[in-house]
Amino acid sequence: MELAQLQYRLPRLIGYGNYLSRQGGGIGTRGPGEQKLEVDRRHILKRINDIKLQLEKISKTRETKRSRRINSGLPIVALVGYTNAGKSTLLNTLIKRSTDYEEHKEVFKKDMLFATLDTSFRKASFNNGREFLLIDTVGFVSQLPTKLIEAFKGTLEEIKYADVILHILDITNKDLKIQMDITLEILKDLDLGDIPIINVLNKADKVALDYIPEYRISNPKIMISAETGYNIDELLDLIKDNLPKKYSKFKLLFPYEKSNLISNLFEENLIISDEYTEDGIMVEAMLNKALEGKFKEYIIRDIYEDDDIEL
Numbered sequence: 001m002e003l004a005q006l007q008y009r010l011p012r013l014i015g016y017g018n019y020l021s022r023q024g025g026g027i028g029t030r031g032p033g034e035q036k037l038e039v040d041r042r043h044i045l046k047r048i049n050d051i052k053l054q055l056e057k058i059s060k061t062r063e064t065k066r067s068r069r070i071n072s073g074l075p076i077v078a079l080v081g082y083t084n085a086g087k088s089t090l091l092n093t094l095i096k097r098s099t100d101y102e103e104h105k106e107v108f109k110k111d112m113l114f115a116t117l118d119t120s121f122r123k124a125s126f127n128n129g130r131e132f133l134l135i136d137t138v139g140f141v142s143q144l145p146t147k148l149i150e151a152f153k154g155t156l157e158e159i160k161y162a163d164v165i166l167h168i169l170d171i172t173n174k175d176l177k178i179q180m181d182i183t184l185e186i187l188k189d190l191d192l193g194d195i196p197i198i199n200v201l202n203k204a205d206k207v208a209l210d211y212i213p214e215y216r217i218s219n220p221k222i223m224i225s226a227e228t229g230y231n232i233d234e235l236l237d238l239i240k241d242n243l244p245k246k247y248s249k250f251k252l253l254f255p256y257e258k259s260n261l262i263s264n265l266f267e268e269n270l271i272i273s274d275e276y277t278e279d280g281i282m283v284e285a286m287l288n289k290a291l292e293g294k295f296k297e298y299i300i301r302d303i304y305e306d307d308d309i310e311l
Contacts, residue, residue: 003051006044013040074123074268075132075243078159080187081168082179083138086202090168090226091136094124094236126236130269135162156190164242165197171223172206180217196242198222204230247286252298255280261295 079087120136135158159165165187169180187197199221204211205228222238224231249272254262258280265271265285272284287295 003048003055006048006051010041010044010048013037013044075164076135076162077124077132077239078135078137078162078165079168080137080156080159080165081183082170082173085168085170085173085179086226087168088136090166090200090202090224091120091122091124091134093226093229093232094134095122097125097232126240127233128269130240132239135159156186159187159190159195160192162195163244164239165192165195166200166239167197168200168202169217170203171201171211172203196220196244198235198238198242200224200235202226247288248292250285250287250292250295251300252283252285252295253277253280253300254283254298258298261298265291 079091081087122134122136123131124134125131137156137159167180167183167187169176173179199217199219201217201221201223203225204223205225211223220238220242222231222235224235226232247270262271262274262281262283265283270286270291272286274284275282292299
């Protein structure tokens with residue numbers, strides 16, 4: 001935000017006539033002193049450079065954390081939409097269903113412009129206990145200066161790595177069609193490929209349950225209330241149904257001395273069945289590419305005939 005402000009201000013600096021700063025003359029100075037305009041410009045350019053260096057460090061840190069998230073094998077669900085559509089409220093509602101929920105993990109929410117300015121990550125759970133990651137993003141607005149839009153896009157890069165995008169819409173807003181078009185245009189500019197988008201019509205508690213928008217909203221879509229929890233279970237099932245098929249079924253044999261390796265699979269609800277044999281623990285499990293590589297030496301065979309295993 002500060003970088004966008006400085007870049008906006010820089011070409012709009014105005015002079016102060018013959019006003020001279022208090023900097024005195026001497027070796028290395030410009031005569032009796034510099035005009036304040038030049039001092040301000042130099043200060044802004046230095047601050048812009050400092051911020052860009054900080055952002056480079058942040059970007060590298062994000063890449064490291066992103067790699068860990070991807071390798072974790074957890075599905076990633078991104079929340080996007082116009083400002084005050086209810087993204088942060090929905091995130092808080094979803095994480096409350098997690099087994100390791102703690103109040104301090106909730107994100108800030110308030111009916112104000114840019115209540116969320118940075119990307120937040122939280123764990124949530126599907127109805128069957130399978131965990132996934134939620135991303136809360138900055139809300140979009142119309143008619144922003146170009147530099148500010150570019151600054152926000154920098155915080156939205158995580159969306160590119162999502163498995164499903166939830167487009168949150170405030171169905172009580174009279175400008176919903178405009179807001180929806182703005183969000184979709186920004187998503188288009190981010191070049192998100194074929195990531196599934198679910199239109200989530202939020203604030204159902206503010207309208208009649210048989211309410212139908214006057215214009216067409218593409219499928220898949222669902223009406224919810226993030227505030228009251230209306231249709232949240234149905235939303236979770238819809239997300240799960242739209243996840244890419246990243247998992248395959250495998251049969252593995254773990255020696256008893258390696259039984260600790262199975263605990264993570266149980267925690268993630270990836271175990272379909274297990275059997276104690278003379279040679280070790282025989283399990284059938286759903287693995288993604290990362291887990292397949294991790295347990296490669298214990299895999300007996302691939303099983304592809306059951307593609308409809310529910311995760």
